[in-house]
Amino acid sequence: MSLSAQPLRLKTALKTYPHTRMLKSGELTDPAVELIFEDVEPIHRAFAPMARRQVYDVSEMAIVTYLQAKAYGKPLVLLPTVVAARFQQGCIIHNAQRGKLDVGSLACKKVGVRAYSQTTGMWVRAILAQTYGVPLEQIEWVTIEGAHLEEYREPPFAHRAEAGKQLLPMLRAGEIDAAILGNDLPDEPGLEPLIDNAAAADREWYAQHRYVPINHVVVVTKELADTQPQAVHAVYDLLCRGKAAVAAENAGKPDKLLFGYDALRGPLEETLAYCEQQQLLPRKLSVDEIFADSLDILGDAAR
Template sequence: MFDRKLDIAFWDHDRMQALRDGSVAIDGVDPTFHSGRIVTDIFERMIKDRAYDAAELGLSYFLRTMDFDDLPFLAIPVFAARAFRHSAIYINRASGIAGPRDLAGKRIGELALYGHDAGVWAKGILSDTFGVTPDQSRWLVGGIDFPLEPIDWVPQPHPSGVAVEWAGGATDLGALLVDGELDALISADIPKAVLDGNPAVGRLFENHVDVERDYFRRTGIFPIMHLVVVTRELAEERPDLVKAVYRGFTEAKAACATALARGMTFNNITVMIPWLSALIAEDRALLGDDWWPYGIARNRSVLDTFLRYHWEQGLSKRRMTIEDVFVPYLLDD
């Protein structure tokens, strides 16, 4: 028996497909699932139009809504996207950047927002580990490889002491990096020039996999990019349904992880990635058998680190806590 229809939006992630194909149900909910041309289409429709009852949002996009006069959303501890972000820092090889500290004084591009999710992590890591802070550089915000209109549906703060410009919708930051008009670039998306092997550009950390694995060993942090939010009204009026949505996402993720692990028996032959089974085994040895954890308990440190970075980088009006942003009845999960 369905208690309520809910509109739920998320990108085409493998860990959520069991919801979309119906093999995992959400108790008491008749769901309609939505997506978008790109993942930020989902963000925009949720923030501008309140188009869904629950939706995937970038962590920084969500935190910016916490500064609205009328709080629109609360989060549930479902982490739709995670990625290590040492690999998100690209350089022009002629820029004189041999290591992280050489970023000081340079002109750096950033994808979409000053403080997009990958940028918050990368800047925080540069600051914590190498003493390189955003105010030491000049920033140009724009698109990569296709035109990008300004993301004017969320606040775009930055500290007065940090030089930030908008590049314009037709500007390609990847091309500027190749041409040397940018010394470096921080981007969640990999520029086409890097994918094509253009010799003019590369990564700040060419051995980024080793660096990122060492980062996890030292910190226990597997960076979170996106989470799932629900409308404040739903969170306040129907905790039972919000808990059911959380359980549904959790069961769908577990089904995906189980299929990958069981697939190792047959060398994961259903997937076109050579040596995938060996990579899964290596990741499980480092990250644990549940290598993509949901819930607050196993993610408290990573979440608190992002909240600190967001505030330190001038993107939040106050230093928020986990208790400020998540529904209270899932804090103990």
């Protein structure tokens, strides 16, 4: 691209994090692209339009939404970037005012989650099953929304609550026994984590798995990847520079921003296995199939 050429304007949906702030403020730029940011709050409202209709050129997306989109043949390309990750064991709560509940007594209980396909729900279920031996299919999963992918159908042990119902009022009223929440976890007396010492339990999980559970990644449209590969390379480079800008403040902490094929391979393999076990995918996916979409564009730059 010549220096006189105009940058390619890309419609973009990214939440403001420390590592994306400089991209959104214009402090970090690339001559090949201009990111035109859409104001989407909360960011998960961007996921269904992107998965279904590719309304953005570049978008943040929950990892389960992306994997379902890939399995259903949607024209999206994953960039090997994690922009949001968190430890999950504090995300399942119960109403302690209605009596003590623990992981050993979840069978035959009702657990609410925004959608069965919600990424936080997937991670909590994976941890319940793998770490604590909870029989997931013996729990009644109560949802208030459908999946971001219209084609997806929930398994028979999940059902939708009545229209208009919300998780916290249902939990307070005893209509559900526990609820899985993410960024909307309440600070309310009586609503307590189901897993005792969740932070310590998360540290043990990390010691075994060596990564922080992935919440959100970044995708681009296949059209952009096919027609403007240099723009895709520029977007990835900007994201890398955003991560580098906050490296000092994150030093010594578990890396929540996994970048590159090598760093993502193991975590994605486990994520795929959990999704398959929970009946979230209509077909088997491999990490190699996922990476193949961007490997020719990014190559050694994303190792």
